[in-house]
Amino acid sequence: xxxxxxxxxxxxxxxxxxxxxxxxxxxxxxxxxxxxxxxxxxxxxxxxxxxxxxxxxxxxxxxxxxxxxxxxxxxxxxxxx
Numbered sequence: 521x522x523x524x525x526x527x528x529x530x531x532x533x534x535x536x537x538x539x540x541x542x543x544x545x546x547x548x549x550x551x552x553x554x555x556x557x558x559x560x561x562x563x564x565x566x567x568x569x570x571x572x573x574x575x576x577x578x579x580x581x582x583x584x585x586x587x588x589x590x591x592x593x594x595x596x597x598x599x600x601x
Contacts, residue, residue: 523598527575531593534570539563549591571597 528549535557536544542557553559559567565587568584571577577600587593 523594523601527601528594529535530574531571531597532590534574535567535590536569538566547590548558549594552588553590554588558569565591575601578601 532547535542536548539557539559546556551557553564553567564584564587568579568581572579575597577597579596579600583596583599583600587596
C-alpha cells in the first residue's frame with residue numbers, strides 16, 4: 521500500500537498537535553526532526569507510539585533508529601500499513 525496524502529497530513533497533524541514546540545509552518549517532508557523541529561530521543565519515542573496508535577500498527581523499534589526526517593516517517597509507516 522502506498523501512503524496517501526491524507527495519511528501524510530495525519531502524520532503532520534500528530535506532530536503539530538502533540539509537540540507544542542513545533543510550528544506547523546516548519547513541518548515539511550524534508551524537515552529534520554532534530555535540527556528543524558527540535559526533537560530529542562524521547563520526543564521520537566513519543567511520536568512513534570502516537571503514530572502506531574493512530575494507524576493501528578506496531579513497528580519494531582529498530583526501524584525508528586535511523587529516522588532523521590518527516591519523509592523517513594512516511595516510508596516507515598508506508599512499509600507497515
